[in-house]
Amino acid sequence: MKRDFLQLVSERTVLFDGAMGSMLIDAGMKPDECPELWNVEKSSIIKEIHQRYFDAGADVVLTNTFGGTEIKLGTKGLEKRAEELNKAAVRNALSVCKTNRYVAGDIGPTGKFLPPVGDITEGELYQSFSRQTEALLQEGVDMIVIETMYDLREALQAVKAVRDIASSIPLITTMTFEKKKRGFFTLIGDTPEKCFSALENFGVNIVGANCTLESKDMVELCSLIRGKTRLPLSFQPNAGQPVVRDARVTYPQSPEAFAADIDQLVELGASIVGGCCGTTPEFINAAWEALQKRI
Ligand SMILES: [Zn+2]
Numbered sequence: 207m208k209r210d211f212l213q214l215v216s217e218r219t220v221l222f223d224g225a226m227g228s229m230l231i232d233a234g235m236k237p238d239e240c241p242e243l244w245n246v247e248k249s250s251i252i253k254e255i256h257q258r259y260f261d262a263g264a265d266v267v268l269t270n271t272f273g274g275t276e277i278k279l280g281t282k283g284l285e286k287r288a289e290e291l292n293k294a295a296v297r298n299a300l301s302v303c304k305t306n307r308y309v310a311g312d313i314g315p316t317g318k319f320l321p322p323v324g325d326i327t328e329g330e331l332y333q334s335f336s337r338q339t340e341a342l343l344q345e346g347v348d349m350i351v352i353e354t355m356y357d358l359r360e361a362l363q364a365v366k367a368v369r370d371i372a373s374s375i376p377l378i379t380t381m382t383f384e385k386k387k388r389g390f391f392t393l394i395g396d397t398p399e400k401c402f403s404a405l406e407n408f409g410v411n412i413v414g415a416n417c418t419l420e421s422k423d424m425v426e427l428c429s430l431i432r433g434k435t436r437l438p439l440s441f442q443p444n445a446g447q448p449v450v451r452d453a454r455v456t457y458p459q460s461p462e463a464f465a466a467d468i469d470q471l472v473e474l475g476a477s478i479v480g481g482c483c484g485t486t487p488e489f490i491n492a493a494w495e496a497l498q499k500r501i
Pocket of ligand 1: 418
């Protein structure tokens with residue numbers, strides 16, 4: 207019997223996995239390929255990445271379904287395979303998950319914008335998130351993570367879709383913020399405070415930030431927002447700012463420097479920590495070691 211996840215979060219810091227996308231690029235995925243297609247065509251690689259994160263000490267891995275909405279898959283002509291690809295992703299992660307570990311169904315942004323930037327409607331977003339959620343839940347994920355959201359309105363449609371289908375499944379939602387002179391804002395211009403209070407009102411259990419920011423900026427964000435929400439906080443920074451070298455995107459940070467900032471995040475009260483773009487099992491293992499030293 208698996209321990210209740212939210213209970214675990216209330217008792218100790220929980221470690222999430224690191225990047226999937228940059229790991230897939232390292233494994234040979236071409237820029238025009240669809241990462242979710244690898245759930246069926248190269249499932250052994252996906253399982254191995256999940257396994258490596260669990261071995262590194264992660265309590266939770268995210269399914270390879272960041273772009274698993276019909277809207278996003280539609281940009282590759284794969285919208286009709288959404289259910290199949292999402293379900294295969296869950297099976298891949300569950301196949302290497304032991305009873306004391308967890309699989310989170312990952313939901314990312316659709317890539318389309320609501321007016322005035324784009325012309326997608328809230329109803330279309332809701333439908334697309336609903337169908338992805340159904341597939342993830344049917345295959346047995348332990349929780350849902352909605353992440354890298356840059357528009358609060360889109361995030362709320364995803365939250366609504368999840369909560370209409372599963373009113374009590376643990377639900378984490380992390381926005382992505384840019385650091386500006388006046389503070390931290392989403393691409394659309396919302397503050398963390400506004401985002402977190404809206405997400406709480408819509409029934410999210412845990413809020414936070416992932417991607418875009420490197421770990422030292424995430425520490426600054428954490429120190430600014432702690433105490434401004436009653437919900438537990440989750441942070442997954444990138445491995446530094448990306449640099450292009452030989453036409454390849456690389457991330458310059460060392461696992462040790464990353465882990466030192468993860469330690470700071472925990473010191474400041476983060477309940478969940480993990481990595482985003484550029485982080486690898488080595489980063490998660492360094493973070494795990496930092497967490498062990500705190501016990
Ligand atoms: Zn990222």
